Amino acid sequence: MTTISQSMAPGQLTAGRLPKVVVPALLVGAALLGVAVSLLVGGGNMALAAVLAYLTFLVAVEIAARIVEGARQAADRRATNLIVGAFVLALLPLGSVTWEAVSKGAARFDVTFFTYSMRNVVGAGGGAVHAIVGTLLVTGMATLISVPIGLLTAVYLSEYGAKNRLAKAITFFVDVMTGVPSIVAGLFAYALMTLIIGPNNGFGFAGSIALSVLMIPVVVRSSEELLRLVPNELREASYALGVPKWLTITRVVIPTAISGIVSGVILAVARVIGETAPLLVAAGFTASLNNNLFANPMMTLPVFVYDAYAHPGVDVQVYLDRAWAGALTLIAIVMLLNLIGRLVARRFAPKTGN
Secondary structure (H helix, E strand, C coil): CCCHHHHCCCCCCCCCCCCCCHHHHHHHHHHHHHHHHHHHHCCCCHHHHHHHHHHHHHHHHHHHHHHHCCHHHHHHHHHHHHHHHHHHHHHHHHHHHHHHHHHHHHHHCCHHHHHCCCCCCCCCCCCCHHHHHHHHHHHHHHHHHHHHHHHHHHHHHHHHCCCCHHHHHHHHHHHHHHCCCHHHHHHHHHHHHHHHHCCCCCCHHHHHHHHHHHHHHHHHHHHHHHHHCCCHHHHHHHHHCCCCHHHHHHHHHHHHHHHHHHHHHHHHHHHHCCCCHHHHHHCCCCCCCCCCCCCCCCCCHHHHHHHHHHCCCCCHHHHHHHHHHHHHHHHHHHHHHHHHHHHHHHHHCCCCCC
């Protein structure tokens, strides 16, 4: 009987391996070739050089792997290089935005920027303390509104709403709300506050309502999926001990999924903290510091950046510097929130032993 190894072509399953130095050497050579061609043809276009280098690298590795390692390993290397290339391509916009914000925002990333508002400032100077405080207050209130509603809705959908018409309707409307344009959320909040208190120029709590409309669907969907991932064995073990369902949910299910739930909440906050349109409509615009969420317009960082960029004064560069500094501050706040969320998730995650 012919064995598998005899029926296969020699070296198809087991073949030599490329030396570790070959792949880096091919990468360097492809990069040098790409730069050289771009200098000769494209006038030093780095984007063209990167594309040429990547394509050259793919072809070179494919040929070398097929000669030394065989078709199987060549296919594996090809798939790996394509995935790495896609990953790098996805990182390019993020790296570009971060570099632009840091390089252009560092000029006004100073003490004055974090301690002064724009009250009575028409040129150089001034800061964004009123916008930073407004962003933290509005987003914090939106989180306080959205997290309980979203989490309770997710608990109902995952624990009580199996094959329930109401649950199906809620899921449908949550999916619809996920795609609602942000300006619609702002108009909704402004119209709601107008019906309750009458015509107004916007205030912080209205902005929080607008952001909560955008946050709730994200919290619901992320929390629901995480609650469904909790093993049923944990629920059944709790029920077997005579623990009621509501106590099982609060003491077993939610603590088991708390790490992912916190990450979902942070994702929802990051989703809305940079929204401009709903806050411009619902929260309004002001150059002064306002600590009251329920009276008078409240400035936020997205609106601050938009106004500085869209309506500069005579000295345009001064306003652009403030806009970039505001954008950098917003990025720093999101990064800090993500760090805090990870620490909280790690702190409250269920402890597992060996």
